[in-house]
Amino acid sequence: MLDRMVPKADLNRFIDRLASEQTVAAPVAEGPSIRFQAIRAAHEIAEHYLPTALPPSKYLLPVKETLLQFRLGEHIEMEPVLEAPEVIVFGIRPCDLHALALLDAIFIDDKHDGHYAARRRRITLVGMECLEPCDDRCFCHSMETLEVHANYDLLLTDLGDDVYVAVGSPKGRDLFAGLTGAREALYEDRTRLRRAHEARDAAFTPRLDVSFDQLPGLLAESADSLLWDVLGEKCLSCGACTNVCPTCYCFDVGDELDLDLATGRRYRTWDSCQLDAFAMVGTGESFRKPRAMRVKHRLNRKGRYIMERYGRQGCVGCGRCARACLVDINPIEVFNQLKGQPASRTVR
Numbered sequence: 621m622l623d624r625m626v627p628k629a630d631l632n633r634f635i636d637r638l639a640s641e642q643t644v645a646a647p648v649a650e651g652p653s654i655r656f657q658a659i660r661a662a663h664e665i666a667e668h669y670l671p672t673a674l675p676p677s678k679y680l681l682p683v684k685e686t687l688l689q690f691r692l693g694e695h696i697e698m699e700p701v702l703e704a705p706e707v708i709v710f711g712i713r714p715c716d717l718h719a720l721a722l723l724d725a726i727f728i729d730d731k732h733d734g735h736y737a738a739r740r741r742r743i744t745l746v747g748m749e750c751l752e753p754c755d756d757r758c759f760c761h762s763m764e765t766l767e768v769h770a771n772y773d774l775l776l777t778d779l780g781d782d783v784y785v786a787v788g789s790p791k792g793r794d795l796f797a798g799l800t801g802a803r804e805a806l807y808e809d810r811t812r813l814r815r816a817h818e819a820r821d822a823a824f825t826p827r828l829d830v831s832f833d834q835l836p837g838l839l840a841e842s843a844d845s846l847l848w849d850v851l852g853e854k855c856l857s858c859g860a861c862t863n864v865c866p867t868c869y870c871f872d873v874g875d876e877l878d879l880d881l882a883t884g885r886r887y888r889t890w891d892s893c894q895l896d897a898f899a900m901v902g903t904g905e906s907f908r909k910p911r912a913m914r915v916k917h918r919l920n921r922k923g924r925y926i927m928e929r930y931g932r933q934g935c936v937g938c939g940r941c942a943r944a945c946l947v948d949i950n951p952i953e954v955f956n957q958l959k960g961q962p963a964s965r966t967v968r
């Protein structure tokens with residue numbers, strides 16, 4: 621599909637019109653944090669932004685969603701609830717597009733989850749390339765998620781007064797068809813894009829001492845590292861790291877009964893492997909009781925298990941967990957310490 625070039629002023633007018641006609645979400649500054657939320661006009665979009673407090677996956681896996689309604693009686697009647705609002709999400713960073721590709725692989729290709737799939741069909745993904753590092757906690761370059769070549773409808777690159785638009789799907793092409801001022805990208809435009817990418821590549825440096833595809837081996841070798849005990853002593857088990865992570869998707873399922881004791885609903889809600897009750901079984905025991913085991917489990921999910929199962933990065937290097945952690949547990953430091961220390965040595 622042919623890429624396009626559009627003056628920024630025309631793009632902003634286009635966003636204004638879209639936002640007056642349908643739900644458009646974008647990163648908006650709210651105090652010190654940036655959140656994806658519905659906008660009414662382009663000027664509400666934050667200009668320079670760190671990764672949002674919560675990732676855009678919240679539009680596909682809401683914090684709490686009803687799965688079905690039921691009525692108790694001689695037979696239990698059940699009806700699925702599929703709430704899938706149409707939404708255009710603007711300004712998704714490449715790391716988050718990689719995370720959404722992982723969620724698609726899990727919830728659509730592997731699990732055939734109807735609720736996720738219904739939301740996914742009605743969401744339009746408009747990415748925004750990163751041309752400079754967010755801060756010292758992001759490590760997308762090391763996880764090879766700085767560049768994205770698929771899983772978006774449109775991908776924008778800010779070239780000053782103009783925006784380069786890569787069209788990634790028929791949905792993106794149709795959305796963009798309504799934009800006046802856009803024209804086909806020419807050779808000179810591609811040259812400008814290439815120069816922007818060269819400057820970007822010079823600005824990003826590797827933060828990990830291992831490549832992302834060496835992480836599974838490193839973590840397997842480090843199963844008995846005493847570093848896990850050190851991290852377990854520090855960790856507060858608050859679950860903030862998993863709540864903000866774009867590749868975390870674990871949920872709990874519960875039933876709510878109405879006051880009539882006859883009708884109710886089944887819901888699912890976010891859960892966290894860092895919480896004490898997560899691994900509790902019916903007899904009351906938890907098979908991951910020590911905090912060290914939970915921290916080790918999370919970082920193995922991110923660097924090893926998901927890669928082994930799905931062949932994709934389980935961590936996209938966004939740095940959200942490190943920014944959210946009150947005791948500074950940072951995957952960059954953990955992976956680099958594991959790399960630098962023999963597995964049997966204490967790291968203090």
Ligand code: SF4
Nearest residue numbers: 865935936938939941
């Ligand atoms: S583990 Fe941390 S850095 Fe990796 S994707 Fe999750 S929040 Fe981002």
Ligand code: SF4
Nearest residue numbers: 855856858859861945
């Ligand atoms: S945010 Fe930090 S303290 Fe809280 S559970 Fe995660 S690693 Fe532990």
